[in-house]
Amino acid sequence: MPENGRISSLSQVYFVRDERNTTLLLRCGKSTDRGRHIVNTNASLEKSLLPFFVLVFALALPFWLLGTLLMPIPPINLSVSALQVVCPLIATLILVYREEKMGGVVRLLKRVFDQRRITYKIWYVPIIFLLPLLYLLSYGLMRLLGQPLPEDPFIPWLTMPIFFVVFFLAAVGEEVGWTGYAIDPMQDRWSALKTGLILGLVWAIWHIVGFRQEHHQWAWVAGQCFATIGLRILMVWLYNNTEKSMFAVILFHMMINVCDFSFPNYGSYYDPAITGAIIAVTVVIVTFFWSSKTLASFRYVHPYKDEKKGTV
Numbered sequence: 237m238p239e240n241g242r243i244s245s246l247s248q249v250y251f252v253r254d255e256r257n258t259t260l261l262l263r264c265g266k267s268t269d270r271g272r273h274i275v276n277t278n279a280s281l282e283k284s285l286l287p288f289f290v291l292v293f294a295l296a297l298p299f300w301l302l303g304t305l306l307m308p309i310p311p312i313n314l315s316v317s318a319l320q321v322v323c324p325l326i327a328t329l330i331l332v333y334r335e336e337k338m339g340g341v342v343r344l345l346k347r348v349f350d351q352r353r354i355t356y357k358i359w360y361v362p363i364i365f366l367l368p369l370l371y372l373l374s375y376g377l378m379r380l381l382g383q384p385l386p387e388d389p390f391i392p393w394l395t396m397p398i399f400f401v402v403f404f405l406a407a408v409g410e411e412v413g414w415t416g417y418a419i420d421p422m423q424d425r426w427s428a429l430k431t432g433l434i435l436g437l438v439w440a441i442w443h444i445v446g447f448r449q450e451h452h453q454w455a456w457v458a459g460q461c462f463a464t465i466g467l468r469i470l471m472v473w474l475y476n477n478t479e480k481s482m483f484a485v486i487l488f489h490m491m492i493n494v495c496d497f498s499f500p501n502y503g504s505y506y507d508p509a510i511t512g513a514i515i516a517v518t519v520v521i522v523t524f525f526w527s528s529k530t531l532a533s534f535r536y537v538h539p540y541k542d543e544k545k546g547t548v
Contacts, residue, residue: 324413
């Protein structure tokens, strides 16, 4: 242990601090992927995210204006204001450059492809397949409830490769900001669940203008905002269980949009109220099994054991 250091605990999470009170290493239960995470220094506790959020919304204004002047893109009914996906990226690059110069920008952008952080490859299962499963359940529930659905549903199989590329790039534009810049400072202040709720609410509000420009009713918008908050909580869950991999969250974000526009007839029969309810149930299950404080402390796994030193 470093000189004058100490170990403090917080719900199975241990922080080793040196004499400068700088967090060096996190060791916890086996559920947090080998119990090892390099975490941010106390500087993240002092960072205000208000400039980031203000900048993200301010940068979106021209795109919202453009969306009022142009019709949504057929056949997917996507507002032109969706180009705002670049705003979190631009805001983050501006702030990181101001704080850490070009070195910080390069380090941040390298995290877009930090797939090596995903130590346990089993996490690719929820990253890639959880959302298709939830949307399939949503479709089945809609049929069970007698909701209006096409007799001959069209799924754009041939267009899907384009969806994967376009929506991956769009996810990069958003998640460099939401995940790469905002999540860690927020989790230093609040629990993982509260972080997901707050960031999810901001994320949902940021999308409302685009939803309305696509001519959705307010009930649809409310349902989609509810689903969006739940999805952000699941993103925090995946992030914390993949050793803070931005790549994992980018893939999951990509799958959100792929599933949205692959729902029968380019998503025109998608019901966010039903999908949001299914997502909410999933969030409850995740919170129960992985703990609201970290979303990474699986309750049925024994504490991490070092092969040589025994239980930590």
